[in-house]
Amino acid sequence: MTLHTRPWLDSVAPYVPGRRAPSPDGSMASNESPVPTSQRVVEAIASAAASATRYPDPLADALRAELADQHRVHPDQILVGNGSDELIFLLAIAYLAHGGRAICADPAYQVDQISARIVNADVSGVPLRDWAHDLEAMAQLPATIAYVVNPHNPTGTVRSRADLQRFVRAARADLVVIDEAYIDFTDDPAARTALPLARAGQAVVLRTFSKIDGLAGLRVGYLVGDRDIVATLRKIRAPFSVGSVAQAAALAAARDHAHRARVRSHAIAHRADLTCLLRRAGYQVIPSQANFVCVITPDEAGLLDRLAAHGIVARPGSALGLPGSVRISVPSSRGLALLAAALG
Numbered sequence: 001m002t003l004h005t006r007p008w009l010d011s012v013a014p015y016v017p018g019r020r021a022p023s024p025d026g027s028m029a030s031n032e033s034p035v036p037t038s039q040r041v042v043e044a045i046a047s048a049a050a051s052a053t054r055y056p057d058p059l060a061d062a063l064r065a066e067l068a069d070q071h072r073v074h075p076d077q078i079l080v081g082n083g084s085d086e087l088i089f090l091l092a093i094a095y096l097a098h099g100g101r102a103i104c105a106d107p108a109y110q111v112d113q114i115s116a117r118i119v120n121a122d123v124s125g126v127p128l129r130d131w132a133h134d135l136e137a138m139a140q141l142p143a144t145i146a147y148v149v150n151p152h153n154p155t156g157t158v159r160s161r162a163d164l165q166r167f168v169r170a171a172r173a174d175l176v177v178i179d180e181a182y183i184d185f186t187d188d189p190a191a192r193t194a195l196p197l198a199r200a201g202q203a204v205v206l207r208t209f210s211k212i213d214g215l216a217g218l219r220v221g222y223l224v225g226d227r228d229i230v231a232t233l234r235k236i237r238a239p240f241s242v243g244s245v246a247q248a249a250a251l252a253a254a255r256d257h258a259h260r261a262r263v264r265s266h267a268i269a270h271r272a273d274l275t276c277l278l279r280r281a282g283y284q285v286i287p288s289q290a291n292f293v294c295v296i297t298p299d300e301a302g303l304l305d306r307l308a309a310h311g312i313v314a315r316p317g318s319a320l321g322l323p324g325s326v327r328i329s330v331p332s333s334r335g336l337a338l339l340a341a342a343l344g
C-alpha cells in the first residue's frame, strides 16, 4: 500500500517557533510574559490538579460565563480553544477548506497563513503601509476571510477602532477575523478593542491568555463572535481540547485584574526603555503598541549575534516574513540590563 500526502501539503512549511534562551531573562523570542505567574493562578492550578483523573468540561462553561460577563455577550458567542491558534485552525477548516480565499497583511501572523494553506485555500498578502495593515487595499479584495492582527505582529503597529469599523463596512470579505493577542498592551487612545464589532456579529475577535496573563504554557485562547459561527466551530473541534488545569488557571487569571494591570504597566514602561536603548545604540525601531518591538536593520544576523553573546535570544525577522528586521520581546528588568550590556 502506498500512502500519499494530500498534494497541496507539499508546499506547506511548518511553523518555526522561537528558540529557547539559556535563561528566562534572556528569553525575548516569543513575546512571553516576563512577570512571574499570579499567585491566584498558581493556587487555582494546584487545586485543579487534584481532579486530573476526570475529563475537563468540554466547553469550559465556568470560564465562558466569566468572559461573557466581562465582554457583555451571551456565552454562546464565545468559544474557548487550546490557545487562539486552535481557533485559527478551526476557522480555516470551517470556512476556507477547498477553494476558500484568505487575505492577510504581508507579513502576517504565520499561523493565519499556515492554517489556510493546510486546507488548500488561496492566500493573498497585502503589503504593509507605514508598517501597519493597509486596510484600504485589503478592503478591495474579495475573500472568504480577511485577517487583521491588531496590534500587528511582528511590527507592533495598530489601526484605530474607527479604521476597523470602516474596514468591516467596506470589506469584500465574507468574514473579518481580528486577532487581539496584544490588545492589552496598548496605550494609544485610538487603539481600542474591536469587541463591539464582535458583539454585533460583524467580526470575530480572537483573544489569548498567553500574553497579558502569562499562561503561554497552558494553551488557552478564545473567540468572540456570532453564535452561528461558534456553533459551527463547536461541531468540528476536538471535544476536550482545553484541559481542566488550564481552564482553572484561565478563570483565575481572568478575575485577577490587579495582576493584569501589573503586567501591562511593566510592559509599557519596559517597552519605552527597550526602544530608547535600541535607538541610542543607533537602531531604527518601529513604535510599538505590543509587548515586543521590531528593529529594522540591514544586518539581522549581526544584531542577533550581538544579543546572543549576552545570553539573549530574539526572533529573526526573516523567520516572520520581514527580512531585515529583528523582533525583541519586552523583557524583565534583568533582561533589560542584559540588553544594555549587549548594546553598550
Ligand SMILES: Cc1ncc(COP(=O)(O)O)c(C=O)c1O
Pocket: 030, 031, 082, 083, 084, 085, 086, 109, 149, 153, 179, 181, 207, 208, 209, 210, 216, 219, 220, 221
Ligand atoms: C498575533 C498572534 N495571535 C495568536 C497567537 C497565539 O496565541 P496562543 O498562544 O493563544 O495560541 C500569537 C502568539 O504569538 C500571536 O502573536
